[in-house]
Amino acid sequence: MKKYEAAIIGGGISGLTAAVYLTKAGISTVVIEKGKTLGGRAKTVKKNGAYFNIGAHALYKGGAAEAVLDELGIELSGGVPDTKGRAIWNGSLFSLPASLPSLLSTKLLSLSGKIELGKVMRKLKNLQPASIGERSLRDWAESEMTDPMVRHAFYALCRTSTYCIGPENQQAAIVLDQVQRGMNGVFYIDGGWQSMIDPLKQRAKDFGADIVHQSAVSIKKESGFVISLKNGDIIQVPMVLSTASPEQTFSLVEGAAGTSLDTWRQRVKPIYAACLDVSLRQLPKPNEQFAIGIDQPILFTNQSRASKLSDNGSSVISLIKYLGTDSASNAQADQRELENFLELMQPGWRKELECYQYLPHMTVSNGSCALNGYLPIGPAVPDIPGLYIAGDGAGRSELLADAAFASAKRASALMIQKCANPGMLKEA
Known part of the structure; x- marks a missing residue:
């Protein structure tokens, strides 16, 4: 059993960001990721030469994500799209x-x-x-x-x-x-968000982080923490950072009932969307690049107008239907609505179709502080010393990816401070 000073549950944006900060500070760290690859919902899938994110993604200019990436020395290529587009009302197009x-x-x-x-x-x-x-x-x-x-x-x-x-x-x-x-603009990344995940992963590994591709089964508080993995391995650490969802974090931590984790997972609800991504050889209407539904909660955007998302020059278009906290939407009806919206913007798109991706019920955020009743806790869990949380469900005033980056920075700063204070690790 190899011992570490810190363990991170989850190898997405927050987990990898925290791993870079911790290992750069000299803290021995292991990242535990249940998937075969890193990135979580920030992964990019390559299909027939096109780069598909897990739904439409963009970084907000001047947000926490941009600030943290700059601080970590990670440069991204891409562009800021023009907001010239269409408003859709009652099936008609307006400027x-x-x-x-x-x-x-x-x-x-x-x-x-x-x-x-x-x-x-x-x-x-x-x-x-x-x-x-x-x-x-x-x-x-x-x-x-x-x-x-x-x-x-x-x-x-x-x-x-x-x-x-x-x-x-x-x-x-x-x-x-x-x-x-x-209003300051958004940024689309060349090659999709995998172009951001890969350098984060490399920085973490360069500074000495270990990455274990196993599911965590339980986290037990003893003198420190004992993390049991699905394959039977045990990892013992004085500090744990969970970047999993509130519900998953609650389920992992033994004895979490009645703690602030319990209240957190009851109050912080996931936000969903139905996402359609297509790659088209050419656009039937090249001037129609962006549209917002006024009476439909739908966004249409050609991300290729500002970033390179294919090897062959095809256009990668993303559509989102915002579902809010609705956990029981009609997947087929949502798909038809998105396809009809695409037909309105790009008539005959099926004749130009190269590849297609539909995600009927994607979690776009594990909780938004924009919602009334949102309960912010962390980065330290007050009634479980040594346990920290981060992720897009642990934002303060930040949303989406900004929340993921900002919360990871806050959590790692506290964990670094704990390691720098003699005796604090033993107290945990």
């Missing part, structure tokens, strides 16, 4: 009011609606979201906007930025902070 010229020209809004939306967007640029307090997104929006179509367009922008639906159940401050970040 998306994403800039002053498109706002003036769109027929989606009345003249008074254009003026009102323009005022809202100007206000958003200078708004301090924290000043809003604990109001819901619907409460804030209805106090700021009188035109129903303006509110519809605004809510569509919000769900595109957060992957959340239901403005009455969202915290306005968190959502508007994310919308502001989205």
Whole structure:
């Protein structure tokens, strides 16, 4: 039995990021990953020369992900896509009011609606979201906007930025902070997100991290922690970082009933989406690159317009239907809706189809702090000393990948501090 100072459950974004920080600080670390490959939901699959992420992914400019990657010296190639596109309402295409010229020209809004939306967007640029307090997104929006179509367009922008639906159940401050970040642009990565996972993995290994591809069966608190693996192996460590979901973390830790982990997993709900990705030899309508559904919770984006996602020049298009916390959606109905949306944007797309990927019920986040009732805990679990949590379900004000990176940095900083303090490891 090899002993380590720290064990990390999960080899996705958070797990690999924390592994780099810990091993760089000289802390012997093992990453325990149940899958055959690393990356989790950030993996990229190559199909017929096209690079498919596990659903549409983008990094927010100026977010925690960008900051952490810069700090770790990981450079990514890719591009920031143009937001020129379409708004879809009642099956018809309108100019998306994403800039002053498109706002003036769109027929989606009345003249008074254009003026009102323009005022809202100007206000958003200078708004301090924290000043809003604990109001819901619907409460804030209805106090700021009188035109129903303006509110519809605004809510569509919000769900595109957060992957959340239901403005009455969202915290306005968190959502508007994310919308502001989205106004700075997003970044699509050449080769898909595997181009980010691979250097994270290599950095961790270069600094000495061990990676074990086994499922953890249980985590037992003794003098430190005893981690039992599916193959019968045992790993004993003074510190454990779980980057698994709240439900999975609760299930792994023996004696977690009645602890803060129990409350956390009951309050922090996963966010789902139905995701359709296709690779097309050429676009039937080359000018139709991006669209947001106004009366449908759907996003259409040609990620190839800003990044290299195929070896042969084909276009990789992603569509998302936001499902919120709905754990019982109709997979076939969602698929038809996404395909019909694609047909509206790219008529005859099936004749150009090279490969196809449909993920009917993907977890896009293990919990969003944008939702009312979200319970933030961590990075240290207060009633289980030596146990830490990270992942996109452990965000504070960050969402999605930003939450995964930021929480990993917070957790590893505390773990490094514990190792630097003599006697603290024995106390754990």
